[in-house]
Amino acid sequence: MLLTALFVCAARGEFDERLRTCGGCHGADGNSAMAGVPSLAGQPRVFLEHYLVMTREGIRGSELMQQLLKGVTDREIAAIAQHYAALAPRNEPGPLDSALFERGKKIAQASRCGTCHAPDYRGREQMPRLAGQREDFLVEAMRAYRENRRRGGDTIMAASLYGMSESDLKALAHYFAHFK
């Protein structure tokens, strides 16, 4: 009994340590203040699980994330995903450019982004939350999808962004970052 309790405590300690590592870049409450680093708070649990497993496997994500996830078990990944899915997203984007926002809105509607990412862009299941995500991260992620530089996702996002211009992507990112 005592042994079990000790074991649980040790595991809890390790898990907290793991979360501190994540929080170092993604923000202690899962809302990132670091340029180019995505917020995790309020992301769908399934999306986080898929992302973390595939990155650990070396199929998607950055080299850095792959290094950080080396040896992390499925059970820990499930716990990390659950943790960040339950945190509240804080929407603190920079100044609003209403013309750009409106243009982004039009493109998002014409491109039917809400079909998968949900009409309020909170994401669902394997599809990430876009609302309130960092604008710089969104632009770069979409660029990488469009140019087929983003490893491991299936081809859905590349096909969805095919042919969009740089200014289309910037408008979309601005719209999602400011979406409330």
Added chain:
Amino acid sequence: MKRAASTLSAALALAFTAPIALSQDKPKPPPAWWQGKPEAMKDSPLAPHPGKMTETPAAEIPIDKIKLPKGFKVEIWAAGLPGGRAMAFGDSGKKVYVGTRLIGRVYEVTDHGDKRTVRIVADKLTQPAGVAFHKGSLYVFAIDKVLRFDGIEDRPDVAPVDLTDKFALPPEQHHNWKYIAFGPDGKLYVPFGAPCNICEPPKEYAQLRRYNPDGSGMEVIATGIRNTVGFDWHPKTGKLWFTDHGRDWMGENAPEDELNVLAKEGAFFGFPYCHAKGVPDADIKKPDPCKGVTLPIATMGPHAAVMGIKFYTGTMFPKEYQGAAFIARKGSWNRTELFGFDVVTVKASPDGKNVKIAPFMTGFLEDAKARKFWGRPAYIAQMKDGSLLVSDEQMGAIYRVTYQKK
């Protein structure tokens, strides 16, 4: 990808004449997930179900919910294979190789009699769904790679031979994850799905091919096949029977998935003009769309995601099951109420007539209206003792079904 996308664009230009008005040079090809989605359904939230990427321990699999006909029993044979689907037995009968899609792994399950162990034999591949075993070698087909592991049953660390160039795989990814199998003729059968929901497929796609094991001697043996990921050869006639997924966004109940027989090589099975038992396509139209089309011997239900098929050649199961085909239906996403999520038996005369379909393994679907399910049966393999293995892609597990006379 640029190149691939433009090919698709050209192929689709005729069928879809309403490009999205954005600032761009070329008309945009609709992405596969909305091809053929009618304007009236543009806000439909239906989307493919997510898989589960993490291990599910055996204790967390609700095996008691599975229902079978009287006298049959089911047990968890192996667990801890996230995404595991098609299964291929090694020559010894002690090892089963299991392919996956997104997680990029191929597993080896070793049977120790009282228990099974699982290890990863290949990883970091792009949807290595195709696995087959032939003369001591494991063949693995990812979307963009073909690998052969010689003598892998005895040499666990054998480096694979890369056969990718020999098979000349075309570049499109959509519907090009594979099911593969060696036929009674010793040749390797490989499908190339339509790279879209609905389109005039480029010439390398929507077909079934046959190769020598080394990739030489390629022949296209059937065309007009949207996406087959399951086939087997009839034990009496030696003819190839294959399942095929119907298109999305043409209605809740149509077109149904198919069960086909390749009675004559070179046959055309209708995609993209004619679906199921003669349903003309809603988007790609031509006069007499079903003329010259080989129709299925049976339809298998709307959006059912009909997967693996295995003719039962054992004697453990009662007489009425001997010679029947077992077919797994992974279950629908493109209809409001869920359908499928089961294994059915198909009994028919050897020429494919007098088809009778009956449920065999059910209970994975908990509430069709609420879209609630826990498991997705995908493939079936037969053990030497006549019991059946059924893979569950959602739980990352393999179940074993046995029969005992009372």
